[in-house]
Amino acid sequence: MNIKLHVWRQKNGADAGKIVDYDAPDISPDMSFLEMLDVVNERLITKGEDPIAFDHDCREGICGMCGMMINGTPHGPRKATTACQLHMRSFKDGDEIWIEPWRASAFPVVKDLVVNRGAFDRIIAAGGFVSVPAGSPPDGNAIPVPKMNADLAMDAAACIGCGACVAACPNGSAMLFTSAKVAHLARLPQGQPERDTRALRMVNQMDAEGFGGCTNVGECEAACPKEITLENIALMNRDYIKATAVYRKERAGGD
């Protein structure tokens, strides 16, 4: 296959950045999308040109490190598939492909296709956990969990934190990401003691990071490589409203 690429190149956070065109001849349909970029980079290096920087690590769709807009869609055209698991057989000979980084003010560009997603970590640090230090918890089977709840918790916990939801959202909202963690823990008995404060603190942190609000567009769900559903956002909203009634907002960052 012969492909024409239009790739966002940006030296660093201060650089304005621009689209640069590259020809990518002799691409095998069995290559993954990132392997195609590897090949392009090897050719660029041989020619003495700076290779395209992009984040990636596990290349099996689970670490959440890779992520780029491919023809305007996060992770590209294939449903429920990360960029690293997308294969070139999803494209045709002669196709033109536009590749850009995630676009969101809360995800500043570091270089080329690499962005800073530290805001996601800070949202988790604000409350996305059960406060149980390593030590002597009760026996695992002392906390029975109905299978349906365990399955629903697992559905939400499958989030890989890649940021596709934010990139897909016209508001740059992180509601799907945040609600996935809120819902995972809200579905389990272990998550109940901190359920209210968790929702409050995580939502407050999300707002503080500069993510937009949710207006029920649904692009996040469509773009999510792990098929996290909008239902989680509804659950988070309920928890948040309930929590604001129980806790005064100024206490959100407190105990």
Place this chain on the structure above:
Amino acid sequence: MAIKLESKIPDGPVEQAWDKHRFDMKLVNPANKRKYSVIVVGSGLAGGAASATLAELGYNVSCFCYQDSPRRAHSIAAQGGINAAKNYQNDGDSIHRLFYDTVKGGDYRAREANVHRLAQISVNIIDQAVAMGVPFAREYGGTLANRSFGGAQVSRTFYARGQTGQQLLLGAYQALERQIGLGKVKMYPRHEMLDLIVIDGRARGIVTRDMVTGKVASHVADAVVLGTGGYGNVFYLSTNAKGCNVTSIWRAYKKGAALANPCYTQIHPTCIPVSGDHQSKLTLMSESLRNDGRIWVPLKKGDTRRPDQIPEAERDYYLERKYPRFGNLVPRDVASRNAKQVCDEGRGVGETGLGVYLDFADAIKRLTEGGVRERYGNLFDMYERITDENPYKVPMRIFPAIHYTMGGTWVDYNLMSTLPGLHVIGEANFSDHGANRLGASALMQGLADGYFILPYTIGDYLARTKLDKITPDHPECKKVEAEVNGQTKKLLGIGGKRTVDSFHRELGKLLWEKCGMARNKAGLTEAIEKIPSIREEFWQNVKVLGGGEELNQSLEKAGRVADFLEFGELMCRDALHREESCGGHFREEYQTPEGEALRNDDDFAYVAAWEYAGEGKAPILNKEALEFHAVHLTQRSYK
């Protein structure tokens, strides 16, 4: 001069060793813990759990990872599960049985006392993970579900769909983020450790490169912990994440931390076969698939018929035929070697002939397609995405690939290396799996080290040791920083013609051929001769563009490959010296008439701990004899 290997295994029966040791250890009082600082490199199951737990105890922790977030460590990719001797299934499991299975599965090349401790702690790990909200699979009654896993005859594996590693890692990550939020852990993402700082014979810090700005800086502490994972990427193609590397433990080796059993590498039997030269990594299909899938190849050589055209009588279910007791559930090393054998006989399937079928037709008949989807849905989807074949209709094609490395930094019972103050945990150390790791044991070991062992033993070290105050402007820090900057400058200044990846591929191919699934004296000798010439060419002809003071992924890779080029030689030396077959180390000269691994317990029942002797000098071999009191050494048999 040879170092002294003191394993510090407590006296007395293994069943009581850990309890006794915990009592004998000195404690740091709660008020004093906040006066100590610990550096943890790596944020996977071991590093992440250790960082969180040490911070919970009150220590000041700095945690470093090369990814953009600690949540991305490669533990996340583990699919199948985690073992624990809970005996929830009432099928005869016990701590002693898990201990026994692990020692036997490791082909009697692990330390008994360490393995027993691991089996004991396994039950605490499940409790801990459940309390933290890890969404393990459940039965309808709300209790935890279990499945059986390769090499075991009991169902002791806990799982969260095919994403157990992800869920356990996120549990540790959330605990870590909680401590970051509380200010007890300072997290340094996108930072790569490039060297170790040793002052007065003790590990006191690390030199890192900020991968965004390129800034090289020293970080000092009272103790250093490496939880940096395995070195499988020395083979270029492996199931590891692209960034996994040997740099931290290799730099530590050069500073005095002996490296043990580097030749013990695990080949995972169920991976998706290579599709072409562009291949950048190999993808594992969880071994849990072997619970329901049946492995076969055509009986006849060169049979090119489609699998559905080959009648039952012309198929060879070779594992079921050769190992009726364990069938498709034989341990990984046995399954891998048998796959290689049938492919060598010309009976492999797929375009390259390097593959065997993993067939779910019978399972679908028994469980229905929905039943199979419930158990393995995400794995089947992944297979289809990569190969463009539907495994519900056509048997999967699988082939072995490098997956895990049992070798690593030598550590004593306290998880401390031969360099005082340097602790090594998880896959990065050598300790618990012997020559072969059983399925679902890696998660167990990483979390045991991180949650329940290191947090105690590091306290004992700190309580017993008088440490001077050190700041990052110590002359030794400045010296090591200068060396790191020197290497960066050197790599950027070579201006050769070949890319970093081309050298990495060349090394990997050589190692896969000569030091992979089967090894022999001639091949290993050849590799030991060839690697230095690849290394020499690398340092004269590699092409690394860009500068040192920016995000430069070629430069990052170049540093890692430079270390692989040195480490690979040591791995071959270790494989050459071990004139026996055991677990993942299969020397063709040493096999039983049936082609099974033939150990030599008289001469090789020891840990080979290699000591750095200086640039251009042959490494020194130190031996730690392995003693078995609770388990009798036998020829491993799964027939």
